[in-house]
Amino acid sequence: MSQRIVPTVKRRQIIELSESGRRMDGRTLTDYREVTIQTGLVEKAEGSALVSIGGTKVIAGIKFEVGDPFPDIPNEGVMQVGAEFVPFASPEFEPGKPDEVAVELARVVDRGLRESKVLDTTKLCLIPGKKVWIVHVDVYILDHCGNLIDAAALAALSAMLTASMPEACIEGDTVKLTGKRLPMPLTDIPINITLAKIGNKLFVDPSFEEEEVLDCRLSVAFKQNGMLCAMQKGESGYLTPEEVLRAVEIAKDKSQEIRKKVVESLKLNCDKVGEY
Amino acid sequence: MTTFFEPRQLVSPGTLLAEGNYQSGFNVYREGGKYYSSMVGLADIRNNVISVIPLRGCYIPQPGDVVIGKVVECISTAWMLDIRSPYQGVLFASEFLSKPLNPLKEEARRYLDIGEMVIATVMAFDRTRNPSLTARDHGLGKIHRGTVIDVDFTRVPRIIGKKGSMITMLKKETGAQILVGQNGRVWISGKSRDEEAIIAEAIRKIEAEAHTTGLTDRVREFLVNKRR
Amino acid sequence: MSESKIERLISEDGIRCDGRRLDEIRPIKFQLGVLKNTDGSAYVEWGRTKILVGVMGPRESHPKHLALSDKARVEAYYRMASFSVEEWKSPAPSRREVELSKVIREALEPAIFVEFFPRTSIDIFIEVLQADGSTRCASISAASLALVDAGIPMRDLVASIAVGKVEGKLVLDVQDKEDKAGESDMPMAYMPSKNAVTLLQMDGQITHDEFLQSIELLKKGCIEVYKKQKEAIESHFKGAVSNEEEA
Numbered sequence: 001m002s003q004r005i006v007p008t009v010k011r012r013q014i015i016e017l018s019e020s021g022r023r024m025d026g027r028t029l030t031d032y033r034e035v036t037i038q039t040g041l042v043e044k045a046e047g048s049a050l051v052s053i054g055g056t057k058v059i060a061g062i063k064f065e066v067g068d069p070f071p072d073i074p075n076e077g078v079m080q081v082g083a084e085f086v087p088f089a090s091p092e093f094e095p096g097k098p099d100e101v102a103v104e105l106a107r108v109v110d111r112g113l114r115e116s117k118v119l120d121t122t123k124l125c126l127i128p129g130k131k132v133w134i135v136h137v138d139v140y141i142l143d144h145c146g147n148l149i150d151a152a153a154l155a156a157l158s159a160m161l162t163a164s165m166p167e168a169c170i171e172g173d174t175v176k177l178t179g180k181r182l183p184m185p186l187t188d189i190p191i192n193i194t195l196a197k198i199g200n201k202l203f204v205d206p207s208f209e210e211e212e213v214l215d216c217r218l219s220v221a222f223k224q225n226g227m228l229c230a231m232q233k234g235e236s237g238y239l240t241p242e243e244v245l246r247a248v249e250i251a252k253d254k255s256q257e258i259r260k261k262v263v264e265s266l267k268l269n270c271d272k273v274g275e276y
Numbered sequence: 277m278t279t280f281f282e283p284r285q286l287v288s289p290g291t292l293l294a295e296g297n298y299q300s301g302f303n304v305y306r307e308g309g310k311y312y313s314s315m316v317g318l319a320d321i322r323n324n325v326i327s328v329i330p331l332r333g334c335y336i337p338q339p340g341d342v343v344i345g346k347v348v349e350c351i352s353t354a355w356m357l358d359i360r361s362p363y364q365g366v367l368f369a370s371e372f373l374s375k376p377l378n379p380l381k382e383e384a385r386r387y388l389d390i391g392e393m394v395i396a397t398v399m400a401f402d403r404t405r406n407p408s409l410t411a412r413d414h415g416l417g418k419i420h421r422g423t424v425i426d427v428d429f430t431r432v433p434r435i436i437g438k439k440g441s442m443i444t445m446l447k448k449e450t451g452a453q454i455l456v457g458q459n460g461r462v463w464i465s466g467k468s469r470d471e472e473a474i475i476a477e478a479i480r481k482i483e484a485e486a487h488t489t490g491l492t493d494r495v496r497e498f499l500v501n502k503r504r
Numbered sequence: 505m506s507e508s509k510i511e512r513l514i515s516e517d518g519i520r521c522d523g524r525r526l527d528e529i530r531p532i533k534f535q536l537g538v539l540k541n542t543d544g545s546a547y548v549e550w551g552r553t554k555i556l557v558g559v560m561g562p563r564e565s566h567p568k569h570l571a572l573s574d575k576a577r578v579e580a581y582y583r584m585a586s587f588s589v590e591e592w593k594s595p596a597p598s599r600r601e602v603e604l605s606k607v608i609r610e611a612l613e614p615a616i617f618v619e620f621f622p623r624t625s626i627d628i629f630i631e632v633l634q635a636d637g638s639t640r641c642a643s644i645s646a647a648s649l650a651l652v653d654a655g656i657p658m659r660d661l662v663a664s665i666a667v668g669k670v671e672g673k674l675v676l677d678v679q680d681k682e683d684k685a686g687e688s689d690m691p692m693a694y695m696p697s698k699n700a701v702t703l704l705q706m707d708g709q710i711t712h713d714e715f716l717q718s719i720e721l722l723k724k725g726c727i728e729v730y731k732k733q734k735e736a737i738e739s740h741f742k743g744a745v746s747n748e749e750e751a
Binding site: 289 | 543695
């Protein structure tokens with residue numbers, strides 16, 4: 001872990017600017033940066049998505065693998081989320097073992113997807129108790145300009161929403177691939193929204209320079225029906241309970257806005273999701 | 277102006293102590309005109325200053341403190357001393373030897389080796405650099421004989437006693453030399469090893485029973501019985 | 505699975521499988537100063553969850569290049585003993601343990617006056633001996649007592665508890681059975697005298713209304729835990745109160 005030095009001049013500047021509801025990059029406190037989603041970039045993956053939020057760039061890829069189920073859920077497939085920090089994404093990243101930041105990122109993204117039941121893992125069983133589909137969702141951070149959690153969650157989701165799964169046929173105890181593709185058993189479009197607390201203000205979609213000076217952050221994931229499905233406070237500051245309530249309120253609004261964006265740019269037929 | 281504690285009441289971090297126009301002393305912090313404890317200890321107010329006498333904690337050097345340090349590292353012209361604090365003390369050769377030390381010609385370890393102990397005073401400390409020590413004054417310097425024991429540093433005031441009452445009694449009863457370092461180390465130099473062991477035991481007793489009444493008399497009695 | 509075989513976790517009249525009401529916490533017993541080799545320690549029995557916490561520091565940072573020049577570096581190490589759960593668990597830290605170590609540290613650090621001890625380390629070692637739900641909450645609550653025992657200056661004690669949704673109902677202080685079968689789990693850490701939330705996580709599905717109710721329930725639960733923490737401090741140090749007039 002490298003030493004984080006808080007640029008105090010910048011912190012003061014950001015706080016004072018926020019008094020009048022503005023931010024260094026011209027946004028208001030509740031503005032999200034521009035989101036772009038490009039899918040299908042990696043043909044060898046079952047699904048992939050390159051997502052940018054402002055300057056932040058993240059790519060996610062989905063791979064299917066035949067494997068063993070977990071003993072406690074023998075008839076369900078397995079979804080596994082990983083996060084890799086590519087060293088060129090930030091001077092702070094170092095090659096090698098994923099550190100706690102990467103582990104937290106992956107687990108927060110994982111919870112948002114898993115708890116919303118975006119993927120119906122009961123449909124991923126091949127031979128009950130013996131063979132199931134393992135779905136690897138791996139997120140690579142390519143350029144770190146702030147709010148990696150939302151970017152990673154959005155990339156993982158977009159890759160999943162546009163993926164197709166291999167068709168398999170079972171012959172005795174062996175799994176054979178037919179070479180055909182099947183649609184993914186999807187049930188929801190969960191959206192994660194992160195806010196930073198700086199001073200006594202809440203900032204939607206924090207930029208890198210805002211993250212450098214933040215007190216703490218709160219990420220909240222919402223299902224399509226408006227239910228909360230995951231939450232994570234991060235970094236060593238605190239929020240008052242009142243701030244928590246306000247953050248969730250704002251995040252709920254924002255999640256609808258971002259979901260609309262996802263649906264539009266992926267040209268999703270919303271009715272389709274949840275039909276499988 | 278209100279205080280929310282009885283004198284010598286046990287408080288812990290976050291306990292609201294007072295509201296209004298006071299000053300915060302040791303282990304008390306102020307937030308929005310309110311005073312809170314930051315430590316487990318006994319709350320106290322004197323001359324409008326609210327403080328908490330700590331019951332636990334580590335030694336933080338203060339200029340002027342007499343401490344007993346153990347040499348843990350020799351660097352060309354200085355020694356690093358463990359003083360039972362988060363910060364190691366630095367003892368420069370010029371603050372220990374009466375003549376300059378030329379690191380090219382002789383090794384610092386010749387004068388003071390790793391593991392040896394020194395009585396020193398803290399010259400300066402501000403937490404950004406290690407505390408600098410001096411051992412040049414009278415009564416300071418390398419320990420050549422006697423016993424050194426570690427005690428809980430929060431018990432140091434009790435071992436010394438009010439206006440030195442306890443330590444004076446210990447010395448008078450036993451005729452030994454005793455020095456209590458502010459950092460929770462005590463040097464005892466008595467007539468014999470047995471004698472030193474008895475004094476060490478008496479100090480352990482003070483440490484364990486620090487918060488009881490009539491302790492000085494009980495320790496005197498203990499010494500008389502043991503040395504009979 | 506037939507309907508009759510499903511074990512109900514909450515009875516008709518709102519009693520949970522271990523006899524508690526919906527908003528009732530388990531018996532919690534904290535104990536300070538249980539280890540000799542640490543600067544501070546605490547042990548907690550929280551229902552059947554049993555956790556030992558040891559604090560080392562503030563002490564010189566090792567390796568030195570990790571030291572921070574303006575404050576103490578706080579690290580938490582949350583580990584589960586291999587025998588603490590039903591199935592043997594590898595002693596190597598899992599990704600869950602890595603993440604929990606991070607959020608536990610971030611829950612405690614706002615309480616500590618880290619700026620008092622630049623260039624030092626404060627290490628918080630947490631060993632879960634038996635896990636029966638809410639281990640992160642029990643760890644945080646016990647760790648803040650271990651920090652008190654180490655004499656590390658703090659703004660407040662950090663109290664922590666979790667709310668879960670079980671069979672459609674919000675329940676306070678989730679035990680393992682409820683966690684596994686429940687629809688959601690939401691742990692929170694809170695400094696009551698600062699009105700500060702220092703840990704907040706949630707997984708599962710809850711409505712916005714349930715979220716609002718959960719926050720209220722969590723605050724109430726944290727204050728109950730806080731009381732138990734204060735009682736443990738009282739009983740550990742009560743011997744010190746009687747007298748110090750000679751000092």
